[in-house]
Amino acid sequence: MNIQSLEKFKRELNQIKEYFKHIQYVNDVVDYAILETDNEQIKSLLNRLKDHYSNFANDKKTFEYKASIISLYGLLEKYVEIWIKEYLDSLSTVVPEYNQINKKIRDNHFELSLKLINTITSRESAKYEHLTKETVLKRLNECIVNPSNYQINTEAFVILSGNLKHDKIVELFNKLGLNLNNELLKNEELNNQIGLTKEKISGTEKNIVYNKINDLVEMRNQIAHGSETVDQIKNISELEPYIQFLEKYCQAIFEILVEQLIKQESIHTFQKIEKVIKIFNDKILTFEIENYTIKVEDMLIIETTEGRFYKKPILTIELDDQSYPELAVIEKTNIGISVEPKIKNNQTFYIVKK
Numbered sequence: 001m002n003i004q005s006l007e008k009f010k011r012e013l014n015q016i017k018e019y020f021k022h023i024q025y026v027n028d029v030v031d032y033a034i035l036e037t038d039n040e041q042i043k044s045l046l047n048r049l050k051d052h053y054s055n056f057a058n059d060k061k062t063f064e065y066k067a068s069i070i071s072l073y074g075l076l077e078k079y080v081e082i083w084i085k086e087y088l089d090s091l092s093t094v095v096p097e098y099n100q101i102n103k104k105i106r107d108n109h110f111e112l113s114l115k116l117i118n119t120i121t122s123r124e125s126a127k128y129e130h131l132t133k134e135t136v137l138k139r140l141n142e143c144i145v146n147p148s149n150y151q152i153n154t155e156a157f158v159i160l161s162g163n164l165k166h167d168k169i170v171e172l173f174n175k176l177g178l179n180l181n182n183e184l185l186k187n188e189e190l191n192n193q194i195g196l197t198k199e200k201i202s203g204t205e206k207n208i209v210y211n212k213i214n215d216l217v218e219m220r221n222q223i224a225h226g227s228e229t230v231d232q233i234k235n236i237s238e239l240e241p242y243i244q245f246l247e248k249y250c251q252a253i254f255e256i257l258v259e260q261l262i263k264q265e266s267i268h269t270f271q272k273i274e275k276v277i278k279i280f281n282d283k284i285l286t287f288e289i290e291n292y293t294i295k296v297e298d299m300l301i302i303e304t305t306e307g308r309f310y311k312k313p314i315l316t317i318e319l320d321d322q323s324y325p326e327l328a329v330i331e332k333t334n335i336g337i338s339v340e341p342k343i344k345n346n347q348t349f350y351i352v353k354k
Helices: 003-030 040-094 103-122 133-145 154-158 166-174 180-184 188-194 211-224 236-268
Strands: 270-272 276-280 284-289 292-295 299-303 309-313 316-319 326-329 333-338 348-352
Touching: 003 040, 003 236, 040 154, 040 166, 040 211, 040 236, 103 133, 103 154, 166 180, 166 211, 180 236, 188 236, 211 236, 236 270, 236 299, 236 309, 316 326, 326 333
Parallel strands: none
Antiparallel strands: 270 348, 276 284, 284 333, 292 326, 299 309, 299 348, 316 333
């Protein structure tokens, strides 16, 4: 997973926020009461703006609403697709053999690749112009005949037949073997945004909980079909809660996929620390190690008792009260490393295989 893509999402979302500010600034200028003492050039410019606004106000509000909704929905669809494809691409660099990939992904990979070939052949979408059916078949065949050098047809997992309402995003995650609703319940930032606790939600309420995503899709569809009415057009201030929710919702989706990837790393590219001695001050881990070279900025994976996975860089390494930027250990030795807090004694820890 690429943290730069999350940062790019936030930058693009911030552009919409700044657009909202710009709209408000223009509206504030229009509302300004011209004074006799104002500069004549300023008066002329303000009167021109006010005259234009008086004739254009309703159309302006409609255009701003349409541009905002289409832009917000576009970010949702664009980055959900990007992150699913990034996740699948990352899996092929972490999981050494195709047959070790989640069975749900493998089963869906075959069926969805055939669907992708049909989409390419029928040229239903310019979206897949960079692909050929031969490329898709070759990748699928390599997964079978050369499973240690495989590549997943990532585009196959984001073929859409409808807009990305919450349930549709859940379906996409099901194809990855992930229960999105359960994973979202673990995201504190999103749940704080909507005032949600595990006790407050049941299986039938999830659409209500995530209704801002569904509402955004419905508003986008009304615009696409020209069926929106004057009373349905929201002011920019009414759209701000949708921006706030979209930001937390999409960030949660990104973090869920990152965490799942870290979990796979703990299995395939990291090794468990078998003998933990003690945790000090929620940040210093002491453990036994042998036949290993450890460096500052190596990564430590933490698995919580709830089955959550995190990564933290090693900040310091100590042996016998001496600090080392790098330490090579041959025989069984107790060392201490520090990371950012908090870590706990009941957690499981992994260091990279070497």
